[in-house]
Amino acid sequence: MSGSQKVKVYEEVLQQVKAYIEEHHLSPGDKLPSERELSELLNVGRSSIREAFRALELLGLIETRRGEGTFMRTYRPYHMVELLSTFILHEARTKEELAAAKMMLELEVINKILPLLTEGHIEHLTSLVKGTNSEKEAQTLHHSFFQYLFEISGNELLNRMWQLIDGFANTVHDFTFSNSFYKKVLEEMERGKLNDVRSWYEKELNLSN
Amino acid sequence: MSGSQKVKVYEEVLQQVKAYIEEHHLSPGDKLPSERELSELLNVGRSSIREAFRALELLGLIETRRGEGTFMRTYRPYHMVELLSTFILHEARTKEELAAAKMMLELEVINKILPLLTEGHIEHLTSLVKGTNSEKEAQTLHHSFFQYLFEISGNELLNRMWQLIDGFANTVHDFTFSNSFYKKVLEEMERGKLNDVRSWYEKELNLSN
């Protein structure tokens, strides 16, 4: 007969919690109602609340402290990404999609900050690159390099999208960029031109494949 | 006892499940042990198993079918991306950021499909644009125009991201593009050049501000 469109209670709870957060304008650090309170408020069992909370916790959106309560959290994808990594290593298609999204975001942020760049910015970035010699630090360099760019851009949304994608991408694939990549980017930044960065970027990707 | 045994049971279960999957070489479609079985096997309550399963389900790694069991699933990040996005967007959604993200995605998809374009694609897009005369249909045109491009690109992740941003953007602000915008885009597509699309795009945004 009619395909059971049954929405699970914990999914319903997720939506309700989301609505609650919006309604009360909760920000990171703010306290959510206790499991028992929510249980009564939404007329569902405490277990269902817990199932929803544990899912949100794994995503990194909330934090629950025993004896204290459950709190909003500034988003950190760390926990979830680590778990996912072991499951999705073999799916090539999503791997490519992740790489594409990552590249898009990183090229975009470079493009966006071009008009905002100051001497100080360039110096900071240069010192970042020059301070990195070992292979080990390469991934850290990449992250802090672009993190700095996103901070300059001031676009929180793009920044969060990037952090998420970057986390995933790094578990699936080792994006290692040669030191010269950053140097070239810096050179072009100083000239205010970025037309060729894309092609360099793509070359780097091929190298590390 | 050193007091705080910080690791929650459901987190332990996550690791055990991961180990089980690896040990038994489970692939998408394969069945996991039932909640009750796992509960006995790992010597934890069924609630804890459920908390772990619900978290995995939300991540998109497993699928549970009532009365049947729990099964491995081919990973699709889109489910989770959706939930995350609503939270992330809630934290950081200014009109400008949404517009920037939207523009980035739309320019990106144009760029990505350039090498893939055929005569048929161009014709389809042209007929879309020419068939739209009224202001009312403008938003629909924009959506179907780019939806078609994303389909050509085949990148599900970018498509998903765009749909989310587009949905949000449209609720916050009316992005209306003049008909000539699409014509220009099509012209440049045929030439295989896209350098100037960005500037047109930005002009359109200013017009509609």
Place this chain on the structure above:
DNA sequence: TCTCTAAGCAAGGTTATTCCTCCTTCGGGA
């Protein structure tokens, strides 16, 4: 023999209860 139906069973869905542990608070005594 074939087919349809009803019973049984397995599995998830949901809730309620109970007990435990940890943290915060608050009040009394030194």
Place this chain on the structure above:
DNA sequence: TCCCGAAGGAGGAATAACCTTGCTTAGAGA
């Protein structure tokens, strides 16, 4: 004033109970 301990609040966890769904199978009837 300061310190300590009891009480209460909140999450952590286990367990039992009952429901719905879907599959399987045995049996009755055509």
